[in-house]
Amino acid sequence: MAEKKHILFVDDDPAFLHGLRRLLFAQRKVWEMNFVLSADEALEETLQQHYDLIISDVSMPGKDGFELLGMLREREQTQDIPVIILTGGDELSYKRRALDMGATDLLNKPVSQEDLVARIWSALRLKSYQDELKQQKSLLENKVQERTAELEDSRLEIIWRLAKAGEYRDKETGNHIIRVGYISYLLAEQLGMDEEFKKLMFVTSPLHDIGKIAISDTILLKPGKLTPQERLDMQTHTTIGADLLRPDARQKNALRAICSLGLYQAVSNNENPLLRMAAIIALRHHEWWDGSGYPDGLKGDAIPLEARIVALADVYDALRSQRPYKPPMSEEKAMAIMHEESLRHFDPMVYDAFLKRQEDLQVITDQYADGTLDETLSLLQENSTKI
Ligand SMILES: [Fe+2]
Ligand SMILES: [Fe+2]
The missing domain is CATH 3.40.50.2300 (Response regulator)
Known part of the structure; x- marks a missing residue:
C-alpha cells in the first residue's frame, strides 16, 4: 500500500x-x-x-x-x-x-x-x-558528477603515463616528474598564485620533456658530448613537445569525427587550460632569463611564468637526483650551482621563492625518492587528490 x-x-x-x-x-x-x-x-x-x-x-x-x-x-x-x-x-x-x-x-x-x-x-x-x-x-546531476570525476581521473592518469613515457626514453626511471610537479607547485604557491594555477602547475610540469620521445636514441643515449648538430636536434624536444600537446586543426577535426561531442569537448578541447599550460611549459622550459636559452632566446618576462618556474624546478631536481651517468649531488654543492645559475638562467623572483622554501624542498626530495613506475603513479594519484 x-x-x-x-x-x-x-x-x-x-x-x-x-x-x-x-x-x-x-x-x-x-x-x-x-x-x-x-x-x-x-x-x-x-x-x-x-x-x-x-x-x-x-x-x-x-x-x-x-x-x-x-x-x-x-x-x-x-x-x-x-x-x-x-x-x-x-x-x-x-x-x-x-x-x-x-x-x-x-x-x-x-x-x-x-x-x-x-x-x-x-x-x-x-x-x-x-x-x-x-x-x-x-540522480542526473550525481551521474554527471561521477562521470566528470572519472573522466578527470583518467585524463590525469594518461598525462602522467605520457610524462613517464618521456622519462623512460631519457633512461630516467625515478620520480623526477613527481618532484618537478611538487617543486613547481610549491614555487607557484610561494609566488602567491591562485589555486587553479598551482594545480595546473602540478599536473602539467611533469610533461616538460615529453618531446624527447621523438629524439633518436643515438642522440638521447649518447654517453659522450653532443656535436653541435646533435645539440640542435636535442633542442627540438621543446618544439616537438609543444606540437604534441597543441593539436592542430586537422587533428581536432579528426577527433571530433571519432568522439561523441560531449567527450570530445572534455578530453580534447584546444582551449583546455591544462593542455595549453603543458604546451607552454614544454616549449619554454629551456629559455633563460638573460635570453640565452632556446628555442627562441626569449628574455625576462617574455618567458611565461609557468616555464620560468619549471626551468628552475627541473634544474634543481636534476642536480639532486641520481642519473645513470652521475651520483646525486650534495645539497651544498647543488645550492652553489643554483646560485651561479640564478645570475643568468633563472627569474630572480622565482629564485627568491626557491630560497624561501628550502625546508619544504628538502622534504620533497626525501619523501619522493626514486621508485618504480607504479609507485610514482600511485604517489601522483594520491597527491592530486590532496592538492
Ligand atoms: Fe627539457
Ligand atoms: Fe626534466
Missing part, C-alpha cells in the same frame, strides 16, 4: 477545523491529517514532520496566512510544500496576493466536501510530479 500523504490544516477557528475533520473522515485511510490553530504551530509542525500539503486560513490572530506562506517559502526545508489558501468569497485582492506569493491554489469558504477533496488530490498529484522531477534531476 502506498505511503499515506501528510496534510496539515491551519485555522484559528476550532469549530471550522472540527468541521473539516468530519468532512474528510473517510479519507483518513490515505491521508494522515493534522490540525493546528495558528501559523506558529504550523511552522513548528513542519520542522518536526514532513508534509505533502498545507491548507491555511488567511485571517488569523498573530501571524496570518500570508506570513505563514512567506516563511514557508523562505525555508529550504519547506519551500516546496504546496499551500492551499482558504479565503472568504469576496476577498479578491487576497486571492491575487496569495497566488503572487506562491500559493498552489485558493479555496473559498465555506467549502464543499467534493470541492475540497478534489482540490487536495490535485495539489498532491502536482507535488508528487514535482518530487519525481526533483529526484530525477538530482
Whole structure:
C-alpha cells in the first residue's frame, strides 16, 4: 500500500477545523491529517514532520496566512510544500496576493466536501510530479558528477603515463616528474598564485620533456658530448613537445569525427587550460632569463611564468637526483650551482621563492625518492587528490 500523504490544516477557528475533520473522515485511510490553530504551530509542525500539503486560513490572530506562506517559502526545508489558501468569497485582492506569493491554489469558504477533496488530490498529484522531477534531476546531476570525476581521473592518469613515457626514453626511471610537479607547485604557491594555477602547475610540469620521445636514441643515449648538430636536434624536444600537446586543426577535426561531442569537448578541447599550460611549459622550459636559452632566446618576462618556474624546478631536481651517468649531488654543492645559475638562467623572483622554501624542498626530495613506475603513479594519484 502506498505511503499515506501528510496534510496539515491551519485555522484559528476550532469549530471550522472540527468541521473539516468530519468532512474528510473517510479519507483518513490515505491521508494522515493534522490540525493546528495558528501559523506558529504550523511552522513548528513542519520542522518536526514532513508534509505533502498545507491548507491555511488567511485571517488569523498573530501571524496570518500570508506570513505563514512567506516563511514557508523562505525555508529550504519547506519551500516546496504546496499551500492551499482558504479565503472568504469576496476577498479578491487576497486571492491575487496569495497566488503572487506562491500559493498552489485558493479555496473559498465555506467549502464543499467534493470541492475540497478534489482540490487536495490535485495539489498532491502536482507535488508528487514535482518530487519525481526533483529526484530525477538530482540522480542526473550525481551521474554527471561521477562521470566528470572519472573522466578527470583518467585524463590525469594518461598525462602522467605520457610524462613517464618521456622519462623512460631519457633512461630516467625515478620520480623526477613527481618532484618537478611538487617543486613547481610549491614555487607557484610561494609566488602567491591562485589555486587553479598551482594545480595546473602540478599536473602539467611533469610533461616538460615529453618531446624527447621523438629524439633518436643515438642522440638521447649518447654517453659522450653532443656535436653541435646533435645539440640542435636535442633542442627540438621543446618544439616537438609543444606540437604534441597543441593539436592542430586537422587533428581536432579528426577527433571530433571519432568522439561523441560531449567527450570530445572534455578530453580534447584546444582551449583546455591544462593542455595549453603543458604546451607552454614544454616549449619554454629551456629559455633563460638573460635570453640565452632556446628555442627562441626569449628574455625576462617574455618567458611565461609557468616555464620560468619549471626551468628552475627541473634544474634543481636534476642536480639532486641520481642519473645513470652521475651520483646525486650534495645539497651544498647543488645550492652553489643554483646560485651561479640564478645570475643568468633563472627569474630572480622565482629564485627568491626557491630560497624561501628550502625546508619544504628538502622534504620533497626525501619523501619522493626514486621508485618504480607504479609507485610514482600511485604517489601522483594520491597527491592530486590532496592538492
Ligand atoms: Fe627539457
Ligand atoms: Fe626534466
